[in-house]
Amino acid sequence: MDRNSPPVAAKGRFTLLDYLLFGIVIAFVFYAVYRVNDVLVYQWNWERVLGFLVKYDEESQSWVSNLLLQGLATTLRLAIWATLFATLVGVVMGYWRTCQNLTLRIIARCYVELIRNMPPVVFIFIFYFFVSSQIFPAMGIDSIDTQGEFAQSEVFYFLFGNPALFSNFLAGMICLALFEGAYITEIVRAGIQSTPTGQWEAARAIGLSHFNALRDVVIPQAIRKILPPLAGQFITLIKDSAIISLISIQELTFIATEVAASTTRVFETWILVGLMYFGLCYSFAVLFAYLEKRAKRSDR
Amino acid sequence: MPDVNSDLMTPISTTPLVEISGLCKWYGKFSALFDINLNVSRGEKVVVCGPSGSGKSTMIRCINQLEEHQAGRILVDGKEVKPGMKNIEDVRRDIGMVFQSFNLFPHMTVVDNLTIGPIRNKGISKSDATETAMHFLERVHISEQATKYPPQLSGGQQQRVAIARALCLKPKIMLFDEPTSALDPETIAGVLDVMIELADGGMTMICVTHEMGFARKVADRVVFMDHGEIVEIADPKSFFNNPQTDRSQLFLSQLLGH
Known part of the structure; x- marks a missing residue:
């Protein structure tokens, strides 16, 4: 045993179990998205909503809030x-x-x-x-x-x-x-x-x-x-x-x-x-x- | 001690610095103090001992009104100290107090702990207060720690700082409430040395302590309390060698006998 090199704690590193859990969570998310896309007939349209965030002002020729x-x-x-x-x-x-x-x-x-x-x-x-x-x-x-x-x-x-x-x-x-x-x-x-x-x-x-x-x-x-x-x-x-x-x-x-x-x-x-x-x-x-x-x- | 009065039971000094007569205190129905009578002369060192819960701390805390008494009179340097009085701060400035658990202010440096009282109460400038503070830190052998914070110090060092903090107000009397009870054995000696030096310098002291070596060395009188009453007052030699009451005999045999 070397007195000046203490053992490194295992905390904060990914273990096999972490990878497994991650995999399960990601798989579930993909499955949910797939099912929703299948069932839900919803046309996403972000453009109109984003237009309420900022818009192009014709008068001043610039983007305004x-x-x-x-x-x-x-x-x-x-x-x-x-x-x-x-x-x-x-x-x-x-x-x-x-x-x-x-x-x-x-x-x-x-x-x-x-x-x-x-x-x-x-x-x-x-x-x-x-x-x-x-x-x-x-x-x-x-x-x-x-x-x-x-x-x-x-x-x-x-x-x-x-x-x-x-x-x-x-x-x-x-x-x-x-x-x-x-x-x-x-x-x-x-x-x-x-x-x-x-x-x-x-x-x-x-x-x-x-x-x-x-x-x-x-x-x-x-x-x-x-x-x-x-x-x-x-x-x-x-x-x-x-x-x-x-x-x-x-x-x-x-x-x-x-x-x-x-x-x-x-x-x-x-x-x-x-x-x-x-x-x-x-x-x-x-x-x-x-x-x-x-x-x-x-x-x- | 060579300068001890010859007649210990009745100190000769003309006006006692602290006069306590008929002092009573109750917590609800519990009688914590009953009919306490004690005079302490200028320059006198009194050690108060007794079993825990006997009212030792309560008694000395009444002197600076950290506890309010309900009957009796307390005079400090001729002025009556009573509950609800105005200008209690003026009285407290003349009474230094050292606590069992130090009670230093953890967010201030050692030197700031010492100067805050004089600066706030007496309107002393910061530089003058610092000078006084350094003087007293030297007297308690701890001046090299002046810029540290209390939690960085050992218990014994903290208690010496607490003594210096009390001294900075140039008090007429010092009250010690079990100053070494919370300390590690190896740091007790340093604190007791400071207290002995203080006693040798002529300070009036009332110490609640179980340090019997200190009591023998320094005390002019030993006050033994039990169940909120003063049971026996004697000079240390006769108290330790020849206690007069059953209760003090029992207490001493438990304390010294193990």
């Missing part, structure tokens, strides 16, 4: 704004869940339980038909000047999309943020509570105030623990944003419904849209995995 890509952009805008708001709500409520004050604890608990025990669709209908049709007009958000200089600027379009649909966008975004915020609240609470009591005690023993103990000792440790579940929640939020199509926000799923109806290419449309969601969510998953790895490396 069409409805589906615009829907994807709206979905992305919606997701990013909703994530910011949901994080804000989640951090505040998550802190309230753990704080000394009973009233704040009750408020946060009610919020979380109310939302977690209701189907998202029901919550969104309640919120949309009550809040956005009653409270928004009362707050004057409906009467925002959509012809104003800022509303017509490139920056506004980049941030919020079409100014004419702004109040609609806002309602959808807040719906989504409040909904996901409840889950982020629980992640934040778990993060704060996962910090051992000894850390609190040590912080208090060296004379740090409650606020300083939280800021310098508890939260930095909590953040490291909650980043992976938070990243997962962000991806869930992108997927959940499809529900917002029910209140006519023109995001990817809403547009896809229209495209499928007008082209009657139902399979093609939804397969394409499914791939678009997959691409979006998977690239975020890869990005977060990379960030997590980097954070670990710089840890120590």
